[in-house]
Amino acid sequence: MSCSGRGQAAAIVGRRHAGEVALALVLAAVPLALPNAYAYDIAINALFSATVCVGLNLLIGYAGQISLGHAAFFGLGAYASGILTTRYGWPPLGALVVGAVGVGGLSWLVALPVLRLKGHFLAMATLxxxxxxxxxxxxxxxxxxGSDGLMVGDFTLFGHTLTGDRGWYCVAAGLLLVTVWGSRNLISSPVGRALRALHGCEVAAEVAGINTARYKVMVFVLSAVLAAIVGSLFVHYAxxxxxxxxxFMRSIELVTMVVFGGMASIHGAVIGAVILTVLPHLLTQFEDYETMILGAIMVGTMIFMPRGLLVTLAGWRWRGRAS
Amino acid sequence: MKVRPPVVPAFTGPVFAFMLSVAGIAVGVVAFAADAQAQAIKIGSFLSVTGGASFLGDPEKKTLELEVEAINRQGGINGHKLDLVVYDDGGAADKAASFAKRLIESDQVDVLIGGSTTATTMAAIPLAEKAGIPFVSLAGAVVIVDPVKHWVFKTPHTDRLAAEKIFEDLRKRGLTKLGLISEDAGFGKSGHDQSLIVAKAFGIEIVADEVYSPRDPDTTAQLTKIRNTPGVAALFNFGFGQGPAVVTRNVRQLGITIPFYQSHGVASKEFIKLVGEAGEGIRLLGSALAVAEQLPAADPQRPVVLAFQRAYADAYQAEASTFAGYARDALYMVAEAAGRAGGADKAKVRDQLELTKGFIGTTGIFTMSPADHMGLSPASFHLIEIRNGNWKLMD
Structure with a gap:
């Protein structure tokens, strides 16, 4: 490394990870504002959704592909855990790993032929x-x-049982932090640059020697596996x-969260997921009008902030600074 | 190697932190928003007011609002006013669980009424059991009260009771070979399983067993199979919503003439309107509410159901369905239990709910016990037949 001094390197690392540090601080502070188990429940759900969205954002924002099946991958992970632990007595961690590997295999099989094609065939296949x-x-x-669902027990690991809202909050927050940190590193790596190149112009990326199909498959499998892992944890929590x-509607919701928060922005995906999870609960007091108001907020955001909430806001700040 | 600055600017960090904090505070505020009203008995309800099960949740919500107002107008229960909080779970079990949590933790209600469907009820049961709060479900399946859960009660007939009542009639008419067609999900699925369990006890042999999905536009393939089954003497359809209407029309189209039974899932005037002529001669199960006018004058349920029907019709210009009756019974049962308990103490209300004896509701006459948290006998079902576009009481 040819950096001239430790200070400069630390500054660069610090800057790159400023968002993660801010996220960690907020995640640590939020429990202070949570008065009861219901508020924890919303927060934990928001964090789980955010984790799935960060993975989905890698695919949508960086590889330029849309998946309309992420709720299914989430569900396969959840049901793998649910079925293996309740019907076959597997340990939860083992079931989680099997679910993740299974979903990884499935998504790889799907992506392999589909992502060799250009255009939005992946959206159709995942649909x-x-x-x-x-x-x-x-x-x-x-x-x-069936439609009545499946009841699942607690998450136990080496004799310890994960219970309580605080415990689950810590797990969900930890998973989100690790995911955000990993995504940031991935995007800043050569793989990330390759992804951004192929999102910008696939032909140019190929001319530059990037195996676009391989990278697209990789990101797709990664985000599907992440959804499955979150699904496995969620099923034990819920x-x-x-x-x-x-x-299908849940898949659309996940895509909406990513687009709402801002594509190609890791924190945008987090914000989108948090807002779209919390907002419906805030709007319930409007009773019959809640769906309408939610719709208006979303349409308004997309019209006035077409690049997504966080990306547009950051852009305004940037402009404000420049002038 | 050079470290390149990230493309997404790092200064989104503070903006991001600010927005997350706002979201966090918002969660806190909404949780504090509904403050407990002093002395009032708080009733929390989560119902499927919208979505596929809205034909259950919508009349249930209207009924609760109507009857809570009526009780409060008369001065409440021993001076305690009722305070009702209703959330719409849209028929989704995970939303139901989340709203149940909200009602218990944030709104701090004293009693839970609701769960329009079995799935939404089952999602809330672990929460009610853990929190120790009386919970009266409005859903049908027998799993809700079998095995008995300490805090959980329900007002609708179970699917097992329905199967028993139908099989009793079949036995009386000497029809022992039955063709069963049922919905493959929810209510129909549970009813199907219960039918198989209780059939033997009544000497009924299920010779054909077909299923359809709730949204299937056509069931002639399944019905043709049943028609061609040798010896089949009667047909029984277990389901609710659009499905049974499709089955009924297909039965007439195929010219199937063997006696045709439906479950209590279709005991609403809407069903008669949906099937029109094709519905003639169908036997089904209904509560007293469906045949209120035809009940004998001495029937103790008669004044109760007539009064409820009138009140509901006055308020909403619509007929009170059986499902509306479930909510009405749950509310008054809770109100009476709270009256006997002398307040909203959760454990005392629960104990009094279990001691409910001879409670005259629209669905039947309830007598709860530690072993029975539904409290209805097969006698509470009325066997009815569709004649000239109306119900005809058969027993």
Whole structure:
């Protein structure tokens, strides 16, 4: 490394990870503002969604591909954990790993042929997978419990049981931090530069010697596995899973969170997920109008901030500074 | 090697931190927003007011609002006013769990009523059990109260009870070979499983067993299979919503003439309107509410159901469905239990709910016990037949 001094290197690392430090501080501070288990529940759900969205954002924002099946990958992870632990007595960690590996294999098989094509074929393929998964989960009730869902026990590891809202909050927050940190490193690595190049112009990237198909497959599998891991943890936290949590609409919701917060911005994905998880709960007091207001907020954001909330806000700040 | 600055500017950090904090505070504020009203008995409810099960949740919500107002107008329960909080779970179990948590932890309600469907109820049961709060479900499946859960009660008939009542009639008519067609999810699925369990006890043999999905537009393939099954003497459809209407129309289209039974899932005037002519002669189960006018004058339920029907029709210009009756019974059962308990103490209300005896509701006459948290007998079901576009009481 040819950096001239430790101070400069530290400054650069510090700057690159300023967002992570801020995120860690906020995550540590939020519990102070959470008055009860219900608030914890929303927070934990928001953190889990945020983790899935950070992974999805790598695919959408950096590889330029859309997945309409991420809720299905989440669901496969959740059901793998649920079924293996309740029906076959597996340890939760083992079930989690098997679920993640299984989803990794499945997404790899799907992506391999599809991502050799240019354009949005991945969206169609994942749409299909999502619907197939949803039908199987709904109808094979001897295994999945059908539309009534599946009850699942606690997450235990080496004799310790993870219980309580604080415990789960720490796990969800830790997972999000690790994911954000890993994504930041990935984006700043040669792989990340290759991804951004292929998002900018696939032909140019190929001319520059980048194996675009390989990178796209890699990112897709990575984000699918991440969704599966979150699914596995979620099912133990919630104690249950139903197919509605894994359906097409949920996949759309995840994509919306990424776009809402701001594509190609890791923190944008986090913000999008947090806001779109918390907002419906804030709006319930408007009763019959809540869906309408939520829709208006989303349409308004997309019209006035087409690049997403965080990216646009950061852009305004940037302009303000320059002038 | 050079370290390049990241493309996404790092100064998003502070903006990001600020927004996250706002979100965090917002969570806190919403949780504090609803403050407990002194002395009032707080009733929390989560219902499927929108979505696929809205035909359950919508009348249930209207009923709770109507009857809480009526009780408060008369001065409440021993001076305690009722305070109702309703959330719409849209039929999604995970939302139901989240709202149940909100009702228990944030709104700090004293009693839970709700769970329009079995799935939403089951999602909330672990929470109610853990928090120790009386919970009266409005959903059908027998799993809700079997095995008995300490804090959980329910007002609708179970699917097992429905199967028993139908099989009793089949046995009386000497029809022992039954073709069963049921929905492959939720209510129909549970009803199907219960039918298989209780069939033997009534000497009924299920010779054909077909399923359809709630949104299937056509079931002629399944029905043709049943028709061609040798010896089949009667047909029984377990399901609710659009499915049974499709089955009924297909039955007539195929010219199937064997006796045709439906479950209590279709006991609403909407169903008669949906199927029109095709519904003639169908036998099904309904609560007293469906046949209020035809009940004999001596029937103790008669004044109760007539009064409820009138109140509901006056308020909403619509007919009170069986499902509305579930909510009405749950509310008054809770109100009476709270009255006997002398307040909103959760454990005392629960104990009094379990001691409910001879409570005259719209669905039936309830007598709870430590071993039975539903408290209805098969006698609470009325066997009815569709004649000339209306219900005809058969028993």
């Amino acid at each position: 299909g997978i999502g619907i197939i998964v949803s039908i199987v989960l709904n109808t094979e009730s001897w295994l999945t419990g 104690g249950m899973i139903t197919p509605s949590k894994t359906g």
